[in-house]
Structure formats: structure tokens, C-alpha cells
Ligand SMILES: Nc1ncnc2c1ncn2[C@@H]1O[C@H](COP(=O)(O)OP(=O)(O)OP(=O)(O)O)[C@@H](O)[C@H]1O
Ligand SMILES: O=P(O)(O)OC[C@H]1O[C@](O)(CO)[C@@H](O)[C@@H]1O
């Protein structure tokens with residue numbers, strides 16, 4: 001069977017034998033023909049030139065699904081990232097910029113540092129601008145010249161040295177600014193909203209026919225970006241959450257019927273809460289947005305708390321910020337507030353649940369409890385990245401640089417089954433990555449805490465049915481449910 005290709009501005013689909021599909025990212029030559037190429041300067045770099053097969057074969061791709069059966073189709077692939085023999089920018093011609101948008105996340109400064117030093121040391125690029133304060137900084141603020149010296153120790157600091165913001169995305173003004181400043185490589189760090197913004201910036205650049213490469217680096221402490229194995233900063237967040245869980249455990253354990261409640265981040269995805277719980281082993285109950293729960297009656301949270309206190313005299317509850325929002329809006333006046341980017345502002349579920357637990361035991365009068373509520377969310381978000389995230393951030397930055405230098409554009413970077421790849425924007429913005437509560441990982445959590453599933457058998461059967469249906473579609477090659485090492489059953 002020959003190769004079959006189809007293409008839109010966001011993604012090129014190439015089909016090969018045995019159900020092989022490559023979801024390829026755009027390239028500058030898709031809309032600017034006859035661009036000159038240059039030998040990759042890494043060929044003469046003393047550190048890299050000794051590495052055998054340092055350059056990635058142009059045909060290398062990374063499989064999205066690695067658990068396969070004898071007759072399964074080969075499935076979806078992404079282009080492998082890494083340095084190419086030929087580049088589409090002369091080093092002296094490159095004028096790069098970096099912008100960070102959305103909420104903070106450990107590792108932002110490391111990615112900035114590694115883009116600057118990678119461009120400088122690997123490709124001899126020395127014109128790099130930092131955009132001040134997120135997307136709106138493109139047209140309303142000064143820029144920050146970035147050099148390896150300037151960024152040398154920023155990875156030891158939390159936050160982003162460039163500043164960030166929500167809202168204020170104006171595509172044509174941003175592209176005007178890119179054009180006016182003569183910028184030809186744009187590195188955009190941010191979450192789902194930011195990557196949607198990056199996709200429309202790329203579209204407008206393409207419409208204007210500019211030789212400007214747009215590379216996205218996905219940032220989300222919640223780990224809610226699909227396709228990639230996990231997001232940078234997530235490991236750091238899980239590790240830092242242990243300190244809060246330990247404190248809650250110490251407090252709870254030292255008093256009769258002590259309860260420690262810890263709120264962790266996770267607007268729509270409970271990964272931080274789930275992994276922090278699994279890592280700690282001191283947690284008796286983990287509540288996440290994907291798994292609805294209820295308070296009163298048989299199988300409810302109050303019954304479980306009473307049982308746990310009777311058995312062990314203390315208890316630790318971890319709750320993700322997006323859990324139980326339906327219950328909150330039933331009992332509190334829902335104001336439906338939105339932030340500047342249009343994200344729903346959540347009510348404080350930690351405070352609410354703590355109060356409900358206290359009220360329950362005050363009313364019930366059988367047991368007197370002492371509850372301590374810890375909200376470490378912003379303390380976790382503001383720390384520098386840990387060692388493993390630092391290495392990960394370096395690889396992400398290098399992937400983005402190699403891709404832009406090689407002329408790819410309209411792409412985001414990230415590991416897929418451990419191999420770094422270039423991924424089309426629409427694949428990572430079309431849906432959110434969530435904890436699958438019918439997967440073995442959530443079962444492991446339930447088994448480790450012994451908490452109720454808060455679901456009756458009928459609910460579980462329904463979810464399972466939906467899951468099975470999507471699995472069948474996957475085997476038929478029609479679905480895109482990920483085969484992700486972090487989130488799926490092993
Ligand atoms: N659909 C969209 N099109 C264009 N720009 C967008 C879109 N959604 C969000 N943006 C812009 O992207 C920036 C960041 O968005 P947002 O505040 O939602 O954070 P995020 O990138 O999703 O990160 P996080 O949710 O992890 O904090 C904002 O400046 C916002 O205006
Ligand atoms: O207070 P902010 O900046 O709106 O950010 C809070 C949100 O950002 C996130 O950390 C995602 O980046 C969410 O977990 C959280 O709800």
C-alpha cells in the first residue's frame with residue numbers, strides 16, 4: 001500500500017501500511033516554498049559532534065499506543081523531536097522571543113533558561129527577547145533582553161522571571177508586534193488556553209506568509225494536557241504536597257479524633273491529589289473532580305469518617321480544588337465568576353468541606369472531633385522545580401529549539417511514551433487529560449485508602465460500558481484515547 005496524505009493548516013495526516021497514521025506538524029515550507037537550508041551548526045559543536053547518530057532520522061516517528069495485540073493496527077504516530085542535519089534558519093538571522101502565560105508552575109524558569117542557553121550554545125543565536133507579562137506584553141509592555149548570563153541561576157527561583165497574565169489575547173496585535181520587532185521564532189509556555197492562543201497566532205502568521213516558527217511548550221501543574229506522558233512541574237507538586245499531608249497527619253494523629261484536611265490543586269483533573277495520596281500512604285480519603293461523592297447516608301463521606309475515627313482515632317483527607325463543585329453550588333449561592341481568560345473561578349471546597357464535617361459532628365454529638373484545614377496550593381505552585389523536573393524542562397526546551405530551527409511551526413513538544421515528539425496544537429487542545437476512574441490506577445488508590453467509591457454498581461457499570469466502547473473504537477483505529485504510561489493501568 002502506498003502513502004496517503006491529507007492536510008489542513010493545523011496538521012498533516014500521512015497514512016502508511018498496516019493502519020500506520022502520522023499526525024504531522026506543519027512546516028514553514030508548507031506555505032513558503034524554496035526556503036534555503038543550512039547545515040546544522042551542531043555538526044561542529046565539540047560536545048555534540050562526538051555523539052554517534054546525534055541527528056534524528058527525518059522519518060523517525062513515535063507511536064501513541066504501545067500496548068498492542070497481534071492484529072492491532074499500528075495506530076497514531078507523532079514526528080520524533082530532536083536535531084536535524086539541515087536547518088531552515090541561519091543562526092545570525094534568528095530573533096527569538098519567549099512568553100509565559102496562565103497560572104504559575106514549577107519549572108517555568110528552567111524552560112526559559114534552557115531555551116536561552118540552548119539557542120545560544122547549540123545554535124549560536126544571541127538575539128532573544130523575553131515578553132513581559134504574558135500575551136498582553138506583546139503590545140503593551142517593554143521586552144527583556146535574555147542572555148545566558150542573565151538566566152544563569154533563574155532555575156533556582158519559583159515563578160517566571162518574565163511575569164504572566166490571564167486574558168488580553170489579541171491575535172492581530174500580537175502578530176503585528178512579532179512582525180514589527182522582526183521576531184522569527186516564538187516560544188510560548190502555557191496551559192490549554194495559552195496553547196489555543198498559540199494556535200491562532202500561528203494561523204495568523206501563516207495567513208500573512210511570514211517566516212516565523214511558533215513552538216508551544218505545554219505547562220500545567222494539574223497535568224491536564226492530553227497526549228503527553230506528564231507535564232513539567234507535576235512531579236515537583238506531588239513531592240511538595242507531601243509536606244502538607246505530613247503536617248495534616250501529625251496534627252490529626254496527636255489528638256483524639258483528629259482530622260486533617262489538605263486541599264491540592266486540580267481544577268478539572270485530580271492527578272496531583274491522586275499521586276500525592278498514593279505516594280504518602282497517610283491519606284484515608286482522596287476526593288477528585290472526576291469521582292463524584294456525597295456526604296450523608298449510607299456509603300457517604302460522613303459515615304466513612306465515623307468508621308475511620310472509630311478504628312484508628314484520626315484521619316487525613318486530601319481534596320482537589322475542583323472536587324465536589326456541584327455540591328458546593330447546591331449549598332452556597334453560586335456566583336459563576338470567571339477570571340480574565342474566561343476560566344470559571346472555583347469556590348473553596350476545602351473550607352466548605354471542613355465546615356460541613358465540623359457541623360455534622362457538632363449536630364450528631366456522639367463524637368467530638370478536632371479538624372485542621374491546610375491549603376498549601378499557592379505555596380506548592382510557587383516553588384522551583386525539583387531535580388527530575390529540571391532535566392525534563394531541559395529536554396522540552398531543546399525539543400522546541402530543534403523543531404523551530406528545523407523549520408517546523410504550529411507545534412507543541414512533549415514526551416509520548418518516553419520519547420519526545422512534535423505534536424500538532426489541535427491534538428493537545430481538543431480535550432483535557434483526566435483521571436479515568438475505571439482504570440487500575442484509581443483502583444490502586446481506592447485499595448490504598450480503603451475509602452468508599454461513592455458509586456453504586458449501576459454507575460460503575462455505565463462508566464465501564466462507555467470505556468469499553470471507546471476501547472473497541474480504539475482497536476478499530478477510530479478513537480484517540482491515549483495510551484499514557486502515567487495515567488493508564490500498567
Ligand atoms: N481560546 C483562546 N484563544 C486565544 N487565546 C486564548 C484562548 N484561551 C485562552 N487564551 C489566552 O491564553 C492565555 C492563558 O490562558 P489561561 O489563563 O486560560 O491559562 P492556561 O494557559 O490555560 O494555563 P492554566 O490553566 O494552567 O493556568 C490568556 O492570555 C488568554 O487570553
Ligand atoms: O489563582 P489563579 O492564578 O487563577 O490560578 C488558579 C488555577 O491555576 C491552576 O494552578 C492551573 O494552572 C489551577 O489548578 C488553579 O485552579
Ligand SMILES: [Mg+2]
Nearest residue numbers: 102191192193
Ligand atoms: Mg487552563
